[in-house]
Amino acid sequence: MPIKKNYIKRKRFWAGSLLAQFLLFFIFSKTEITVRFFERFFEWQKSLHQKIFAHSPFSVGDVAYILLAIIFIFFLIKILNKKTRNAYLFKSVILLNILYFIYQLFWGMLYFQEPIIHKLPKEEITLEETKALTVKYLRHCKQLRLLVKEDKDGVFKVEDLESVKKEILKQQRRLPGFPHPKSSNGINSLKPSLFTGIMSYTGILGYYNPFTAEAQYNAALPATYLPFTFAHESAHQLGYAREQEANFIGYLIGKNSENKELKYSTYYFVLKSLLNSLAEKNPDFVKQIIGEYSPGMKRDRAAEKRFVKEHEGIVENFFGFTNDLFLKSNQQEGSVTYSYFVDLMVRYERYSGVK
Template sequence: MVSFFEHFFEMQKWFHQLAFSWIPFSAGDVLYIILGLFLLYYIIRCFQKKKRKQYLLKLMIIINILYFIYQLNWGMLYFQTPIIQKLSTQEKPTVDNAKKLAIQYLKKCKSTRKLVKEDGNGIFVVNDLKGIQTEILSQQHHIPQSISNKKTHLINSFKTSLFKDIMSYSGILGYYNPFTAEAQYNSTLPSTFIPFTSAHESAHQLGFAREQEANFIGYLIGINSRNPELRYSTEYFTLKSLLKFIVGEDPAFVKYIIRNYSPEMKRDRLYEKVFVARHQGAFEDFFGFTNNLFLKSNQQEGSITYSYFIDLLLNYEK
């Protein structure tokens, strides 16, 4: 059955991308707004005494239909064979190996950071977003066949989310819309996030449902890219992920690596911290809690984990 849904996804993703990619705004977000208003109408009617049972029944039918469509288009992909089983080694990651790799990626980040543009404050800025998106689609062809045999269609269906301001306060960087096959991203994010987030969401477009596997596919897309903006964003994400994995065991090493960031990287890190601090609050806590429940209900470890991505990264690098 999982194989059937994988093949079905290959057919419908091409149709959905072709149908919605030409629309200049997020059609999926408009659909969510319409559905939200529609459901709100039925919820309000459920509180009225007259025909309460009738509207409650209709509401349950609508929710079940939507859930069925979601599972048909996307939900069953969480049961695909994990990528870790496709790698030649499947060893548990060690902090020592992560440290060695962190030193390598620090050097890579320092080197690539010198190749990208800055704003007047010396902060990294994306210079050509369309070029990054084109490069992501091109690099999908270079994912090793042993890891992915999913079809790529070179259809640009990256969209700025209509909810970008809300996303900034929720901690959500981007999301994939399974009803329209659009890759949504928050355009207000610091530029260090945007290229890799786009690569991550494009991995969902390919059919990788698990979040940490989408991170790994995004890593494969960006790490050997000819586009320095995409490559720097990917290298920087990889370095941060390694440090978050290491910090529980050796915080002194993490501090040492951060002290050795280049001046350019330190400016980027400070800008990220200011952005996050400016948008923290109860709203982010709520979305973090609900997102964690969603991930755990879909065969994943939850949102506060980097171990599976590190598993994939270290075994692949080995």
């Protein structure tokens, strides 16, 4: 009987511990001083983890995810068995406690940093201003498209991915102090995902692993996506948790780059974001701009559409739905919303006088 009582006490303790963590981190998220502590802790943690894991030729974080998936499947099988159910429910709660604590400590609290937009001018963005920017970035894209390489089908290609990664690290160190206050350690920890085949069917271009500070990308993506995806994921490694803020930092990295492939991919992303933000308000203007794409840009767009068409389905819809819920639960807009990024970019261009 004492053994059974101790077991019940331990089970209640770990269940209560998980609930206490939810409450504690919620309180932390509302307190500026604790959020700043987690920001500073992240700087130390990410540098340490990147020094440990960056030199591995494969994603250590992906291997850890595979092992965790095996453990959870094993636990689920045991939970379905009445004889072992209680024991493995208990073990599952312990594991969830540990994972949740590490996740919040290493990454989760960064979603509650002061939004970048609070540091930029607050004047209203007009439709005409957005349209003017769209025309500007169309012009930039057409000019850059003439300078990059093509494959045998006339589609944009990236000749040297490693040089793009090195350029991103260089541009990280050149980011303006305002509104970017974070530092780069210059460590290359951008790696192709071990789940590339699956990722193509999820709509996920890349992801950051908070447990190893590695950034993974889908190596099967069309070339137009890749350089900017690198820049976006590298922004997560700097400590920008919100998706559209990582897009903004990726934009700052790419727009001043000397690498034409990175710059074209960045400007092409900006152009698509502007068009997406205008799609409902002014669909005729969007059609007009797409019609003015250069022949090379039209081939790139067709290649992207083929890739999406070949990999669309239930899996993509499921991951899109769950990702949308995750973003909204962390005070972000949905996964297909570009307005926050566009707001950041337009306000920054006003502030900095970008031409």
